[in-house]
Amino acid sequence: MDTNDPVREARLLVEWLRGAAGRYAWSDETDASAPRAPTPAGRPTAAGAGGAAGTTRAPVGAGIGGAAPTAPVPAAAAERDAAAPPGATTPSGGPDPFDALRADADQCRRCRLCETRSTVVFGEGPRRPRLLVVGEAPGADEDATGRPFVGKAGQLLTKMLAAIGLAREDVYIANVLKCRPPDNRPPEPDEVAACRPFLDEQIRLLDPELVLALGNPAAKALLGTDRGITSIRGQLRTLADGRRVLPSFHPSYLLRTPEAKRESWLDLQLVARTLGLSLPSRPSADERDE
Numbered sequence: 598m599d600t601n602d603p604v605r606e607a608r609l610l611v612e613w614l615r616g617a618a619g620r621y622a623w624s625d626e627t628d629a630s631a632p633r634a635p636t637p638a639g640r641p642t643a644a645g646a647g648g649a650a651g652t653t654r655a656p657v658g659a660g661i662g663g664a665a666p667t668a669p670v671p672a673a674a675a676e677r678d679a680a681a682p683p684g685a686t687t688p689s690g691g692p693d694p695f696d697a698l699r700a701d702a703d704q705c706r707r708c709r710l711c712e713t714r715s716t717v718v719f720g721e722g723p724r725r726p727r728l729l730v731v732g733e734a735p736g737a738d739e740d741a742t743g744r745p746f747v748g749k750a751g752q753l754l755t756k757m758l759a760a761i762g763l764a765r766e767d768v769y770i771a772n773v774l775k776c777r778p779p780d781n782r783p784p785e786p787d788e789v790a791a792c793r794p795f796l797d798e799q800i801r802l803l804d805p806e807l808v809l810a811l812g813n814p815a816a817k818a819l820l821g822t823d824r825g826i827t828s829i830r831g832q833l834r835t836l837a838d839g840r841r842v843l844p845s846f847h848p849s850y851l852l853r854t855p856e857a858k859r860e861s862w863l864d865l866q867l868v869a870r871t872l873g874l875s876l877p878s879r880p881s882a883d884e885r886d887e
């Protein structure tokens with residue numbers, strides 16, 4: 598992206614505010630027919646939940662902030678080799694640690710939310726994502742389907758990613774909580790603490806280049822701050838373990854507060870710059886009519 602071209606920047610901002618960033622509708626309305634964004638060169642594309650393994654990566658580092666999980670995750674702790682293709686065994690013959698982590702989460706009864714959930718929403722995306730998006734917790738649609746960010750906020754998230762040339766399938770999408778809080782109430786601190794080891798292990802095993810923390814609970818969990826999202830959004834942090842985290846507004850907040858899309862767009866451009874992505878160019882009239 599040419600960040601020195603103010604005219605292009607201004608045009609993209611106007612398109613963003615109008616709800617038409619790049620070749621993708623970016624209104625709050627559902628547009629299930631929107632075409633997929635191109636896969637960034639050199640990155641594998643995953644198919645569906647769990648995703649497929651792609652290229653090999655450098656060894657994974659410590660969890661976020663280098664901090665130890667607040668409680669051990671037995672299945673994942675049993676095997677800490679680099680992540681392998683789903684269903685694969687590790688060199689020591691054990692189950693793939695990411696699959697083991699998911700299986701562990703599926704059985705989780707560490708907090709009261711297990712009593713009311715329909716499904717555990719572990720997360721989905723490629724096993725070698727460049728970007729990990731972390732939201733708050735599953736809502737009703739996610740609880741019903743077992744997939745993260747599939748409701749209205751999820752549809753907006755898909756459009757936000759598309760605006761910087763990322764297909765939803767290119768990124769891993771997860772939440773701080775893997776189970777829906779009743780009536781979508783905010784997560785309780787003990788629920789976050791109980792679920793935290795799963796997120797820490799996801800980050801460690803996925804080893805993304807950048808974590809996009811959407812909303813207060815995600816920013817608080819990942820950055821250990823009590824500062825509100827409005828004051829810290831857009832500030833790229835590098836944690837002690839070298840992991841980069843960008844806090845930004847949650848799509849649900851953007852649905853309620855459309856004027857905040859302006860800041861959100863700045864944050865998305867920072868995501869694109871951090872990952873070295875080129876923003877999609879403005880579509881021709883023909884393309885828009887596709």
Ligand code: URA
Pocket residue numbers: 732733734735736739744745746747748750751772849
């Ligand atoms: N909001 C979230 O934070 N996560 C979801 O998966 C859906 C809505």
